Amino acid sequence: MRIIDAMRRIIGLIIALLIVVLPALGESDSPTLLYMGQASLRIVTVEGKVIYIDPYAGDDYDLPADLILVTHGHFDHCAVDKVQDRNEDCMVIAHGEAVVDGVHQTFYLGYVTIVAVEAGHNQWHDVSDCAGYVLMFSNGKSVYVTGDTSTTEQMAEMADMHIDYAFWCTDGVFNMGNDEAVRCAELVQAKHSIPYHNDTSNSGMMFDPDAAEAFDAPNKLILLPGNELSIE
Numbered sequence: 612m613r614i615i616d617a618m619r620r621i622i623g624l625i626i627a628l629l630i631v632v633l634p635a636l637g638e639s640d641s642p643t644l645l646y647m648g649q650a651s652l653r654i655v656t657v658e659g660k661v662i663y664i665d666p667y668a669g670d671d672y673d674l675p676a677d678l679i680l681v682t683h684g685h686f687d688h689c690a691v692d693k694v695q696d697r698n699e700d701c702m703v704i705a706h707g708e709a710v711v712d713g714v715h716q717t718f719y720l721g722y723v724t725i726v727a728v729e730a731g732h733n734q735w736h737d738v739s740d741c742a743g744y745v746l747m748f749s750n751g752k753s754v755y756v757t758g759d760t761s762t763t764e765q766m767a768e769m770a771d772m773h774i775d776y777a778f779w780c781t782d783g784v785f786n787m788g789n790d791e792a793v794r795c796a797e798l799v800q801a802k803h804s805i806p807y808h809n810d811t812s813n814s815g816m817m818f819d820p821d822a823a824e825a826f827d828a829p830n831k832l833i834l835l836p837g838n839e840l841s842i843e
């Protein structure tokens with residue numbers, strides 16, 4: 612009887628441990644993305660590296676940065692001073708590093724690979740001064756941020772990249788609007804198409820939920836400022 616009791620206890624302990632440990636393991640399998648409004652994102656990778664993209668909106672800049680990505684030099688994308696806490700080897704990759712003599716660069720950083728892609732092609736945004744980025748993480752998943760853009764020639768080839776999450780600028784004033792962005796989303800064929808940078812109202816929210824609802828892309832996903840997403 613004693614042996615059976617002891618075995619029951621051990622089995623009970625193992626089950627309890629699995630209940631505690633398994634969800635924790637699950638969490639660390641995927642990067643976590645925080646949307647902060649406008650084009651501002653924060654991503655924490657499974658390696659614990661912290662990436663800020665187009666810092667401007669929101670207040671969640673307290674995690675020390677390992678990488679800051681800037682798509683172009685307009686004020687609503689390059690408020691890098693908001694990122695005060697930076698780790699010693701923190702890198703800043705802006706459009707100047709991403710597009711060199713017209714050639715879009717790729718950066719292999721170990722915890723993430725950054726592929727700069729075309730952005731611009733409208734009256735406010737010159738293709739030589741802007742970049743979009745595809746981030747490829749160690750769990751095999753990828754995120755595309757368009758930055759500010761209209762349709763680019765490269766989008767027709769980007770389905771081959773098998774992108775998991777694509778963020779589409781859709782304000783219809785400084786960039787393409789919803790209809791054009793939907794056509795771009797159909798070209799790129801990401802598994803999830805997310806509208807962002809869609810507010811020109813100066814409401815302070817830096818996101819327009821009604822415009823997001825009207826973004827009729829395949830596999831649409833809506834993130835509100837403050838929402839988190841597991842990149843899985």
Ligand SMILES: [Zn+2]
Pocket residue numbers: 685687688759785808
């Ligand atoms: Zn912008």
